[in-house]
Amino acid sequence: MRDLHLYFGLFISPFVLVFAVSVFFLVHNWLPKAVPNPAGARSVSDLPLPANLDQLSGRERIDTLKPALDWAHVQGEVGWIQHLAKENRLVVPVTVPGRITTVTIDVARREAWIEEQRTGLASALVALHKSPGPHLVGLRMNWFYMRVWYWLADVTVYLLLFVTLSGVYLWYLLRSERKIGIALLAAGAVSVFSLVYALVH
Amino acid sequence: MHSSTEQDAADQPVSPRPWGDSLRRWNRKLHYYLGLYLLFFVWLFAFTGLLLNHSQWRFAEFWDRRRQTSDERDILAPPPGGDLAQARDLMRQLGIRGEIDWTTTRNDATRFEFRASRPGHIVEIKADLARNKATLKRIDLNTWGVVRILHTFTGVRMDDARNARDWVLTSVWAWTMDAVAAGLILMVLSSCYMWYELPQKRRFGVIALALGFLSCGLFCVGLRCLY
Numbered sequence: 001m002r003d004l005h006l007y008f009g010l011f012i013s014p015f016v017l018v019f020a021v022s023v024f025f026l027v028h029n030w031l032p033k034a035v036p037n038p039a040g041a042r043s044v045s046d047l048p049l050p051a052n053l054d055q056l057s058g059r060e061r062i063d064t065l066k067p068a069l070d071w072a073h074v075q076g077e078v079g080w081i082q083h084l085a086k087e088n089r090l091v092v093p094v095t096v097p098g099r100i101t102t103v104t105i106d107v108a109r110r111e112a113w114i115e116e117q118r119t120g121l122a123s124a125l126v127a128l129h130k131s132p133g134p135h136l137v138g139l140r141m142n143w144f145y146m147r148v149w150y151w152l153a154d155v156t157v158y159l160l161l162f163v164t165l166s167g168v169y170l171w172y173l174l175r176s177e178r179k180i181g182i183a184l185l186a187a188g189a190v191s192v193f194s195l196v197y198a199l200v201h
Numbered sequence: 202m203h204s205s206t207e208q209d210a211a212d213q214p215v216s217p218r219p220w221g222d223s224l225r226r227w228n229r230k231l232h233y234y235l236g237l238y239l240l241f242f243v244w245l246f247a248f249t250g251l252l253l254n255h256s257q258w259r260f261a262e263f264w265d266r267r268r269q270t271s272d273e274r275d276i277l278a279p280p281p282g283g284d285l286a287q288a289r290d291l292m293r294q295l296g297i298r299g300e301i302d303w304t305t306t307r308n309d310a311t312r313f314e315f316r317a318s319r320p321g322h323i324v325e326i327k328a329d330l331a332r333n334k335a336t337l338k339r340i341d342l343n344t345w346g347v348v349r350i351l352h353t354f355t356g357v358r359m360d361d362a363r364n365a366r367d368w369v370l371t372s373v374w375a376w377t378m379d380a381v382a383a384g385l386i387l388m389v390l391s392s393c394y395m396w397y398e399l400p401q402k403r404r405f406g407v408i409a410l411a412l413g414f415l416s417c418g419l420f421c422v423g424l425r426c427l428y
Binding site: 003006007017021028096132149150154157160161164180185191196 | 349
């Protein structure tokens, strides 16, 4: 039990740091501004776009656009696609933790205009903290690595639950620490429940 | 079977430095005490994080099961002042408590719309200051809705400078989130120190830590270098 507590705890510690450090950015809305890529924007032509693109939406449209994004050497998690019907353009945000790429596709001309913005480490931590999150359920996790992150985030929570339970068991074996430990456990429980009660009622 | 205490004593190397022993002892105490105090907070945030990542879980459905009511109430037009002061005055008259969210831009001085929310309860207030009437639309969520919102209840939103924390309990909850995060960072550091003090556990510990850092580092830094 001690060994599992130790090794699982060490494995999840970088993940716990990511979730904990990003809390400060999320709670205080502190994020450095994104910096455009100094190399500037670029354009790509002859995009492999399907003829029925305008009839597609949601996840189907994202999956259909993936070969065009690969052609343009843009990889990442595709977000909500904006369709500018009048101009027959699609604005596709593609995120890699720490970078956002906006691909504007001229459907008729099969051309794309690509602009990259570096958002930095703090933004990467925030993006990972919020992934996958509760929104855009049908669209999210469309990039292999974000599916892996989804799995890792779950593993972190399950291992954290194991580490806390095994920690409680290991503490309980220490007779000399029992009294003060119970007092602290009770103080923590009272703090959580009183705060939640005050917020909700 | 050895007790944990006996195991601890066996694991610890003999130190010739009394301050080293003291540091080790207090680091262990910090690890236990902080862990025990934060236990329920960690469970709350871990469990609600899981709920947020699995919005498809039917048992935790809350939005479709919300209760919605609306009514019209008499009000006194608040005295001239800023939007926040006027909103607070209206909330006091209507007996509503919570964090103010600005949902629309105010174009007409006689119309005033905002939302007051706290975990599990949202009230949309549309005040007609010329008629001295306010329409209230209340949304009450079930327990799953309450616990899910607790995870994200900060009073601020990224890229939205207009919405700032304006309810004292939101600030207290935000400081709590900060404290839990700081506590978790301390727990991680203290656990690394405790592990490092156990020479016979170092090899497997390095493997576990390296696996964690490599997989986590790939997402934090590596992906944007690779792609």
